Amino acid sequence: MDLPYELKRSVRRKSERAGAMRQSGDSLSASRLYSDCARLAEEMASLEPGSGTAWMSRSRAYRDMALDVDGQQHVPVTKEGISSGIQDSAPSLTNLINATTAVPDVSFDDIAGLSAAKERIKETIIYPLTMPDAFAHYGIPSGGGLLMYGPPGCGKTKVAQAAANESGLAFFEVGPSDIKDKYVGESEKNVRAIFEAASGQDGSIIFLDELDAMAPRRQSGNPGYETSLVSEFLIQMQRFKEENERSLVIGATNRPWDVDIALRRPGRFDTLVFIPHPDKEACIQILENANQGRPVDASVDFSVLSDRLNGFSGSEITEVCHEAARRAFRECIGSGEMRHINKNDFDEVIADFKSGMSSWYRKVLDELKTDSDRDLFVDMINTGTELLNELEPRST
Numbered sequence: 001m002d003l004p005y006e007l008k009r010s011v012r013r014k015s016e017r018a019g020a021m022r023q024s025g026d027s028l029s030a031s032r033l034y035s036d037c038a039r040l041a042e043e044m045a046s047l048e049p050g051s052g053t054a055w056m057s058r059s060r061a062y063r064d065m066a067l068d069v070d071g072q073q074h075v076p077v078t079k080e081g082i083s084s085g086i087q088d089s090a091p092s093l094t095n096l097i098n099a100t101t102a103v104p105d106v107s108f109d110d111i112a113g114l115s116a117a118k119e120r121i122k123e124t125i126i127y128p129l130t131m132p133d134a135f136a137h138y139g140i141p142s143g144g145g146l147l148m149y150g151p152p153g154c155g156k157t158k159v160a161q162a163a164a165n166e167s168g169l170a171f172f173e174v175g176p177s178d179i180k181d182k183y184v185g186e187s188e189k190n191v192r193a194i195f196e197a198a199s200g201q202d203g204s205i206i207f208l209d210e211l212d213a214m215a216p217r218r219q220s221g222n223p224g225y226e227t228s229l230v231s232e233f234l235i236q237m238q239r240f241k242e243e244n245e246r247s248l249v250i251g252a253t254n255r256p257w258d259v260d261i262a263l264r265r266p267g268r269f270d271t272l273v274f275i276p277h278p279d280k281e282a283c284i285q286i287l288e289n290a291n292q293g294r295p296v297d298a299s300v301d302f303s304v305l306s307d308r309l310n311g312f313s314g315s316e317i318t319e320v321c322h323e324a325a326r327r328a329f330r331e332c333i334g335s336g337e338m339r340h341i342n343k344n345d346f347d348e349v350i351a352d353f354k355s356g357m358s359s360w361y362r363k364v365l366d367e368l369k370t371d372s373d374r375d376l377f378v379d380m381i382n383t384g385t386e387l388l389n390e391l392e393p394r395s396t
């Protein structure tokens with residue numbers, strides 16, 4: 001008998017039964033079953049050292065669920081507790097789902113351009129905290145759901161991190177690998193766990209990155225488990241919004257048309273914000289930020305460079321700067337002389353650099369030609385079309 005296999009099956013069966021018991025209101029049985037799962041998961045950790053950490057977090061998660069359904073002890077997760085890594089004081093559900101990570105020290109000022117997205121986030125989550133009286137006075141609805149979309153590497157994740165920092169709220173960052181589980185029902189449970197953990201806070205932000213992979217458009221051909229995962233998101237988002245003030249769900253995706261349409265209805269993601277590639281001004285700011293503290297020669301003119309970086313993503317612009325610095329550094333390895341990074345370094349790097357942005361836009365515009373939702377993404381369609389027209393002479 002393959003013991004790990006049997007154990008895994010047992011964990012799965014018990015946790016499914018626990019879920020059913022919980023739903024039927026039999027919290028005592030649910031609690032016992034979750035405790036069993038916790039013990040079995042611990043055994044798994046010793047049997048499979050390679051995935052030991054994962055099983056241990058899972059075990060702790062089951063214990064939390066046991067406590068949770070039992071209603072004996074509901075310990076709210078504190079942001080401090082988690083970002084300082086004190087695992088004992090934080091329910092380990094968050095370990096399982098890898099949520100609430102320490103947020104990098106990013107502010108809105110560090111983000112070039114994207115004023116529409118920043119303003120929208122301030123309106124939904126920052127001003128209600130900083131100007132509560134005026135907010136109440138005008139009866140402005142707060143929180144809700146905001147879906148950012150646009151080409152890769154242009155600041156979606158960074159915007160969400162800045163929102164977390166500037167609001168000071170607990171931050172739950174969730175990607176597909178955090179929730180997707182091959183066992184039936186487990187992914188849904190992970191989604192529930194995240195929203196429950198976030199609901200236990202005094203205000204929180206849930207950031208769902210790469211949402212298209214977690215909540216894909218339901219179609220007749222879709223496997224059932226994806227359909228039920230989308231349903232779980234719908235239920236949880238609706239509840240989260242109804243039950244929590246000072247809370248926001250931020251979604252990010254490069255492919256918003258692949259996100260299930262029901263998620264874009266009021267009550268879920270009611271605001272869609274396009275995150276474009278940097279314009280000239282934003283490009284210059286990214287160049288300045290990336291080169292801060294580096295010895296850059298006076299021959300380098302960021303404004304001139306920005307014209308040649310038209311249509312590059314923010315991460316590509318950053319990479320160009322790193323590469324220019326590497327050129328100077330490599331010479332230093334040979335010569336020992338620490339010369340400045342000069343115009344020639346940038347020129348050579350840019351000449352060799354192949355931006356992926358135009359082919360990304362081309363592909364997406366092509367895909368959207370026949371999409372019934374294309375009107376929703378008109379900002380992106382216009383921006384992409386404009387960029388391709390600008391770049392046309394260069395590419396021929």
Ligand SMILES: Nc1ncnc2c1ncn2[C@@H]1O[C@H](COP(=O)(O)OP(=O)(O)O)[C@@H](O)[C@H]1O
Nearest residue numbers: 110111112152153154155156157158314315318
């Ligand atoms: N608008 C921007 N302002 C500042 N830095 C940016 C911007 N866009 C991209 N970057 C840089 O590119 C990196 C990748 O951005 P990220 O937010 O992960 O992109 P996305 O989530 O849209 O794929 C960031 O860490 C940052 O260094």
Ligand SMILES: [Mg+2]
Nearest residue numbers: 156157209252
């Ligand atoms: Mg991202």
